[in-house]
Amino acid sequence: MAYRDLSERELRKRLEYLREQYEEICAEEVSLDMSRGKPGTDQLDISMGMFDVFHSSYDFKDESGFDVRNYGVMDGISEAKRLMAEIMDVSPKNVIVYGNSSLNIMYDTVARSYAEGVMGSTPWCQLEKVKWLCPVPGYDRHFAVTEHFGIEMITVPLLEDGPDMDIVEKLVSEDDAIKGIWCVPKYSNPTGICYSDEVVKRMAALKPAAEDFRIYWDNAYAVHHLYEEEQVKILDILEECRKAGNPDMVFEFASTSKVTFPGSGIAALAASKENLKPIKKQMSVQTIGHDKINQLRHVRYFKDFDGIKAHMMKHAKLMRPKFQAVLNEFDAELKDADIAKWTNPLGGYFISLDVMDGCAKKIVQMCKNAGMVLTGAGATYPYGNDPTDSNIRIAPSYATPEELLMASRILVICVKIVTIEKMLNE
Amino acid sequence: MAYRDLSERELRKRLEYLREQYEEICAEEVSLDMSRGKPGTDQLDISMGMFDVFHSSYDFKDESGFDVRNYGVMDGISEAKRLMAEIMDVSPKNVIVYGNSSLNIMYDTVARSYAEGVMGSTPWCQLEKVKWLCPVPGYDRHFAVTEHFGIEMITVPLLEDGPDMDIVEKLVSEDDAIKGIWCVPKYSNPTGICYSDEVVKRMAALKPAAEDFRIYWDNAYAVHHLYEEEQVKILDILEECRKAGNPDMVFEFASTSKVTFPGSGIAALAASKENLKPIKKQMSVQTIGHDKINQLRHVRYFKDFDGIKAHMMKHAKLMRPKFQAVLNEFDAELKDADIAKWTNPLGGYFISLDVMDGCAKKIVQMCKNAGMVLTGAGATYPYGNDPTDSNIRIAPSYATPEELLMASRILVICVKIVTIEKMLNE
Numbered sequence: 136m137a138y139r140d141l142s143e144r145e146l147r148k149r150l151e152y153l154r155e156q157y158e159e160i161c162a163e164e165v166s167l168d169m170s171r172g173k174p175g176t177d178q179l180d181i182s183m184g185m186f187d188v189f190h191s192s193y194d195f196k197d198e199s200g201f202d203v204r205n206y207g208v209m210d211g212i213s214e215a216k217r218l219m220a221e222i223m224d225v226s227p228k229n230v231i232v233y234g235n236s237s238l239n240i241m242y243d244t245v246a247r248s249y250a251e252g253v254m255g256s257t258p259w260c261q262l263e264k265v266k267w268l269c270p271v272p273g274y275d276r277h278f279a280v281t282e283h284f285g286i287e288m289i290t291v292p293l294l295e296d297g298p299d300m301d302i303v304e305k306l307v308s309e310d311d312a313i314k315g316i317w318c319v320p321k322y323s324n325p326t327g328i329c330y331s332d333e334v335v336k337r338m339a340a341l342k343p344a345a346e347d348f349r350i351y352w353d354n355a356y357a358v359h360h361l362y363e364e365e366q367v368k369i370l371d372i373l374e375e376c377r378k379a380g381n382p383d384m385v386f387e388f389a390s391t392s393k394v395t396f397p398g399s400g401i402a403a404l405a406a407s408k409e410n411l412k413p414i415k416k417q418m419s420v421q422t423i424g425h426d427k428i429n430q431l432r433h434v435r436y437f438k439d440f441d442g443i444k445a446h447m448m449k450h451a452k453l454m455r456p457k458f459q460a461v462l463n464e465f466d467a468e469l470k471d472a473d474i475a476k477w478t479n480p481l482g483g484y485f486i487s488l489d490v491m492d493g494c495a496k497k498i499v500q501m502c503k504n505a506g507m508v509l510t511g512a513g514a515t516y517p518y519g520n521d522p523t524d525s526n527i528r529i530a531p532s533y534a535t536p537e538e539l540l541m542a543s544r545i546l547v548i549c550v551k552i553v554t555i556e557k558m559l560n561e
Numbered sequence: 562m563a564y565r566d567l568s569e570r571e572l573r574k575r576l577e578y579l580r581e582q583y584e585e586i587c588a589e590e591v592s593l594d595m596s597r598g599k600p601g602t603d604q605l606d607i608s609m610g611m612f613d614v615f616h617s618s619y620d621f622k623d624e625s626g627f628d629v630r631n632y633g634v635m636d637g638i639s640e641a642k643r644l645m646a647e648i649m650d651v652s653p654k655n656v657i658v659y660g661n662s663s664l665n666i667m668y669d670t671v672a673r674s675y676a677e678g679v680m681g682s683t684p685w686c687q688l689e690k691v692k693w694l695c696p697v698p699g700y701d702r703h704f705a706v707t708e709h710f711g712i713e714m715i716t717v718p719l720l721e722d723g724p725d726m727d728i729v730e731k732l733v734s735e736d737d738a739i740k741g742i743w744c745v746p747k748y749s750n751p752t753g754i755c756y757s758d759e760v761v762k763r764m765a766a767l768k769p770a771a772e773d774f775r776i777y778w779d780n781a782y783a784v785h786h787l788y789e790e791e792q793v794k795i796l797d798i799l800e801e802c803r804k805a806g807n808p809d810m811v812f813e814f815a816s817t818s819k820v821t822f823p824g825s826g827i828a829a830l831a832a833s834k835e836n837l838k839p840i841k842k843q844m845s846v847q848t849i850g851h852d853k854i855n856q857l858r859h860v861r862y863f864k865d866f867d868g869i870k871a872h873m874m875k876h877a878k879l880m881r882p883k884f885q886a887v888l889n890e891f892d893a894e895l896k897d898a899d900i901a902k903w904t905n906p907l908g909g910y911f912i913s914l915d916v917m918d919g920c921a922k923k924i925v926q927m928c929k930n931a932g933m934v935l936t937g938a939g940a941t942y943p944y945g946n947d948p949t950d951s952n953i954r955i956a957p958s959y960a961t962p963e964e965l966l967m968a969s970r971i972l973v974i975c976v977k978i979v980t981i982e983k984m985l986n987e
Contacts, residue, residue, distance in 0.1 A: 171632065179630045183617040191609040204605045206597065206823040234660050235852045242847040250675055250686065250710065260676065260686040276846075283846045284676065397632040399854040420702075420709045421668040426661045426852065428825040 272515030297334030327480020339375035464543035698941030723760030753906020890969035
């Protein structure tokens with residue numbers, strides 16, 4: 136029965152019972168972490184074969200005959216470019232393979248624009264004001280990068296099929312201080328939504344007032360499907376931008392952090408040839424090159440894109456019961472009460488939970504007091520400010536299904552308690 | 562007999578003979594590269610055991626019990642900090658371990674100062690003018706970083722025991738636009754000189770006009786001795802700065818690029834606690850962490866600093882005949898002629914050759930025409946501008962001793978030809 140249809144007496148009765156349950160849980164001294172999109176140990180174990188790829192008598196030549204153990208090949212070995220290009224569904228000639236972190240590439244891309252501009256435009260550090268569009272809820276580390284450079288962040292609602300393009304089109308075409316937009320087009324962090332073909336096409340056809348406006352296309356979950364049979368495919372944004380006459384309007388990012396090992400994977404950028412020119416020039420000052428041995432290790436281990444796809448299904452097999460543990464509990468305990476909404480994604484690393492306005496912070500705090508860490512409430516919004524205080528990000532990957540069952544129970548109890556308290560005080 | 566004591570007739574006779582020799586060499590179609598400080602394949606082979614350190618059934622916990630395969634531990638695992646601290650001869654608490662490139666750390670350090678300042682000072686991008694001291698001859702990639710950020714570079718002579726400190730002290734104390742100095746304190750690139758204790762102490766005791774002045778102490782060749790018995794030890798600059806009341810005045814850099822694999826080593830920064838605070842804050846925006854598996858691989862392979870020292874003696878054994886091949890040829894062919902000076906370093910990667918003023922560019926070009934690539938003349942000076950056009954950097958590591966013998970012969974012939982031409986035209 137929906138909570139809104141319960142009498143005050145009935146609500147108070149439930150509250151009393153829920154508080155007892157909460158006290159019992161607190162006494163158990165649990166220690167659970169659902170705060171970050173961190174793979175579980177079982178997921179890391181999938182990639183252990185990577186350590187058997189190389190041995191001391193191995194021949195370390197890449198396909199061009201270059202010894203990857205030595206200096207050189209600044210922008211990545213060809214076979215690694217091809218692999219990362221397939222993950223992003225772009226052409227290898229548009230790809231630079233970097234080190235271990237796509238976040239680092241995004242940071243560098245903003246930092247370079249700040250210090251030296253974008254393809255010859257005025258460096259952002261010389262401008263009065265730089266603004267950025269942030270579809271919300273979104274990824275806290277994206278927002279942290281733009282905040283770090285003093286960029287004013289403007290929120291845009293993230294709908295079921297992508298950002299609200301009416302708003303994006305209007306803002307971008309009217310304000311030349313807007314220099315970028317953060318996008319996670321596939322299995323979005325945290326809602327799990329995917330951009331529809333129409334949204335991708337509208338994004339590619341933007342007519343920005345600023346010549347140095349760029350779409351920051353973080354294809355972080357490009358191959359991170361949860362199901363064999365339901366795999367979302369999104370349009371290639373580079374190709375769509377070309378078709379729309381905006382070939383230089385996008386930077387795409389990806390990594391294998393959640394394919395092999397977080398922190399020990401390889402990351403890549405894809406962009407037009409014109410965009411790559413100043414990037415490679417700056418890169419030649421910044422580094423002699425990234426870890427090519429690790430690039431070759433990844434290629435040798437996966438062999439080709441089919442290898443990646445098969446590997447990701449092993450991840451999916453481990454991830455599904457984790458997502459299911461949370462979703463089952465939500466279905467069983469929150470559906471009828473009708474006091475929250477949540478996403479049931481086809482991929483990615485998160486479940487997004489929307490609770491009653493003004494309740495998220497309290498719920499997260501109550502969970503913490505009971506020994507369970509969630510992503511800080513508000514983290515999915517720029518400046519950590521969720522205006523309705525209603526969104527909670529759940530990262531089910533790190534815990535075991537058993538721990539997730541426990542964690543979901545705690546979360547559900549806290550959601551119910553805080554919601555009833557709110558209802559009774561109103 | 563010294564060339565200056567030869568008659569014009571004798572010089573012309575030699576020139577004719579040398580030109581014949583040069584033509585013969587050109588006909589041989591050699592292909593040699595002494596341009597970059599790139600380890601030879603034989604040196605890379607020394608570290609092949611690194612690929613047998615890990616295998617699929619290995620336990621990937623660091624000494625604190627953290628699984629290095631996953632996200633976390635932004636500033637490096639403890640045992641890697643300790644190893645890098647020993648290489649730099651500093652305390653592990655002053656160390657951050659990064660990814661594969663100390664050049665990248667130096668770039669980031671300048672970039673951070675440019676965008677956000679140094680420990681709260683005005684960001685350099687907001688200043689009219691930023692200047693930098695560059696001891697010359699020096700490392701071209703250092704100069705490229707400061708040039709990239711539009712920093713005005715001022716040359717300071719590099720003497721036998723370090724930069725000319727009278728000049729450094731004067732400039733730094735008088736001009737608050739001077740924000741840094743590039744230093745390679747041990748087995749300097751390219752001359753191979755080492756900073757004396759007096760120079761280190763004077764450097765640490767500088768009284769800069771700018772509060773955000775920093776010494777960029779690139780300890781690139783800290784453990785890169787050529788001889789077992791003659792190993793230079795320099796003072797710990799962090800400690801000397803503390804003693805002199807300037808605890809925050811230095812950033813020190815090092816890497817294992819020329820210990821294990823260039824591009825696949827680990828790199829580190831050492832600085833005071835106060836300097837590390839804003840760096841770690843920025844780093845937490847820039848990345849989730851560097852490749853900890855590779856950090857652990859290095860520690861497990863070397864075990865401790867003694868392991869590093871023993872390993873470096875294997876490098877030395879391979880490097881000595883390479884240096885000797887060049888030096889023997891110079892001694893035999895250039896000493897009596899007295900037309901050049903060169904260094905005979907105890908470590909590092911380079912021999913620095915000073916030829917007659919106005920001859921370096923021509924010599925390097927002649928060598929190139931004969932199939933032998935040297936570092937571009939002028940590269941050891943800011944903006945590629947060697948005012949006397951006399952310094953040539955020789956990197957003997959990549960070629961074999963046999964190739965180096967051939968290369969040195971070509972170089973010597975070109976030095977003689979260009980020098981005589983210069984003498985005859987004067």
